[in-house]
Amino acid sequence: xxxxxxxxxxxxxxxxxxxxxxxxxxxxxxxxxxxxxxxxxxxxxxxxxxxxxxxxxxxxxxxxxxxxxxxxxxxxxxxxxxxxxxxxxxxxxxxxxxxxxxxxxxxxxxxxxxxxxxxxxxxxxxxxxxxxxxxxxxxxxxxxxxxxxxxxxxxxxxxxxxxxxxxxxxxxxxxxxxxxxxxxxxxxxxxxxxxxxxxxxxxxxxxxxxxxxxxxxxxxxxxxxxxxxxx
Numbered sequence: 001x002x003x004x005x006x007x008x009x010x011x012x013x014x015x016x017x018x019x020x021x022x023x024x025x026x027x028x029x030x031x032x033x034x035x036x037x038x039x040x041x042x043x044x045x046x047x048x049x050x051x052x053x054x055x056x057x058x059x060x061x062x063x064x065x066x067x068x069x070x071x072x073x074x075x076x077x078x079x080x081x082x083x084x085x086x087x088x089x090x091x092x093x094x095x096x097x098x099x100x101x102x103x104x105x106x107x108x109x110x111x112x113x114x115x116x117x118x119x120x121x122x123x124x125x126x127x128x129x130x131x132x133x134x135x136x137x138x139x140x141x142x143x144x145x146x147x148x149x150x151x152x153x154x155x156x157x158x159x160x161x162x163x164x165x166x167x168x169x170x171x172x173x174x175x176x177x178x179x180x181x182x183x184x185x186x187x188x189x190x191x192x193x194x195x196x197x198x199x200x201x202x203x204x205x206x207x208x209x210x211x212x213x214x215x216x217x218x219x220x221x222x223x224x225x226x227x228x229x230x231x
Contacts, residue, residue: 004031005211008072010099011079012036012053015162016118016154016199018044020078023200024207025049033070035079044161063102067110074114074211075103076203083129084165096132104143114148114210115140116203121153121192121221144217148210152203155223159196168193187231192223 007024011017012034022045024030032053042050056066079095081087100117107115117140124134140149158168174182202222 005029005073006031006033006071007207008033008035008070008075008103010035010075010077010103011095011118013040013042013044014078014080015044015159015166015196016080016157017078018042018161019159019196020076020200020203021053022046022049023204025052027204029208033072035066063106067106072110072112074116074207075107075112076116076118076207077103078118080118080133081129083127089128092128093132096129097136100136101139104139108143108146112147114150114207114213115143116207116210117149117151118203119151119153121155121223141217144215146215148213148216148218150206150210150218150220152206153219153221154199155192155194155221157194157196157199162196184230187229190227190229192225192227194222194224198222198224 007030009017009021009032012021012032013036021032021034024032025046026049034053034055035058036055037059038057040055045053058066077100079099081092081095083092104115106112117136119133119137120130122130124131137151140151143149156167158166162169164170164173171182199222202220206220
């Protein structure tokens with residue numbers, strides 16, 4: 001029987017993370033572990049996949065103990081805070097910088113094969129969110145001397161069950177609700193829109209590639225390759 005890769009995923013109940021969990025759960029190559037909280041909502045994860053994953057409540061267990069008990073092969077960091085709904089800077093950097101920094105230290109101590117970070121294509125000066133993601137990507141490079149690290153910069157992804165505050169979903173909801181007015185700019189800016197299924201398919205390929213590497217650092221940009229004006 002072939003060995004299963006043990007993959008620790010953060011943000012596994014979020015929009016991106018849950019879709020990745022649903023994708024990887026269908027492949028017998030992987031055994032998935034999800035860092036979660038008591039309040040975590042698993043609604044986005046298919047019921048048939050819930051039984052296949054191991055939930056690890058980060059509120060009840062020390063991260064060091066978690067790594068001692070489980071011989072993880074790779075970490076996929078999907079947890080993120082976009083800084084929406086008037087979040088404070090400390091609330092933004094906790095999942096975007098502090099938590100992944102802790103995971104990098106543990107990955108080094110416990111000889112993890114690969115660390116995959118989900119990043120944004122946005123310029124670092126756009127928001128607190130993009131700045132915090134940029135800072136972590138710089139730290140990620142330093143750890144690539146010990147294990148393989150990859151930074152996955154994702155274009156504007158969308159799909160069913162995304163958060164209502166996200167651009168595509170909020171626009172669609174406004175149409176469905178027959179809103180009399182939608183407050184927007186002139187819409188001259190262009191964005192690369194990519195469907196969530198395509199994102200997680202790309203991430204699975206990157207994960208399989210990463211597990212075969214020894215050390216180093218790579219950047220993968222995930223998008224459709226086509227810029228479309230907002231208008």
